[in-house]
Amino acid sequence: WRLAEFLQAFVERLNREAIAHSVLIGSGGTRVAVFPHRQPGPRSARAACDTASLGHALLGWWALPRRGALRSLDEASVAVCLRALALPPEGHSRVINALAGAGWAIGSDAELTV
Numbered sequence: 001w002r003l004a005e006f007l008q009a010f011v012e013r014l015n016r017e018a019i020a021h022s023v024l025i026g027s028g029g030t031r032v033a034v035f036p037h038r039q040p041g042p043r044s045a046r047a048a049c050d051t052a053s054l055g056h057a058l059l060g061w062w063a064l065p066r067r068g069a070l071r072s073l074d075e076a077s078v079a080v081c082l083r084a085l086a087l088p089p090e091g092h093s094r095v096i097n098a099l100a101g102a103g104w105a106i107g108s109d110a111e112l113t114v
Contacts, residue, residue, distance in 0.1 A: 007032055009102035017094050019087070036095045037085045 007023075011034070014021050020039035025032050087095065100106045 003030070003032065006103055007034070010034065010098055010104070013098035013101050014095070017098060019091060019094060019098070036087055036091065038087055038091065 011021070011023065014034075014036060019036050021037065022035045023032065024035075096106060
């Protein structure tokens with residue numbers, strides 16, 4: 001239950017900060033991954049990622065609606081899509097603050113790099 005309490009506190013803080021995120025819970029419920037990301041506008045990442053679900057693309061899963069869509073994906077278009085979903089630098093510090101506020105022990109070297 002302790003993990004669930006920490007997770008809930010963190011997710012609540014992300015919601016208050018209006019930081020979009022995806023949550024994965026591992027089998028057995030003992031491992032959790034939270035992926036904060038930018039919520040793309042209708043023309044930014046959506047245009048670059050029109051063949052894939054944005055949340056899944058962030059996690060590296062490209063659910064493509066048709067076989068031909070795979071051929072249209074190249075390194076450049078994937079990079080544009082993922083760049084549009086990446087948090088801006090100030091978003092990184094907001095995530096660190098949300099973790100610390102939720103009770104996670106954050107060391108002095110908790111610096112995120114792009």
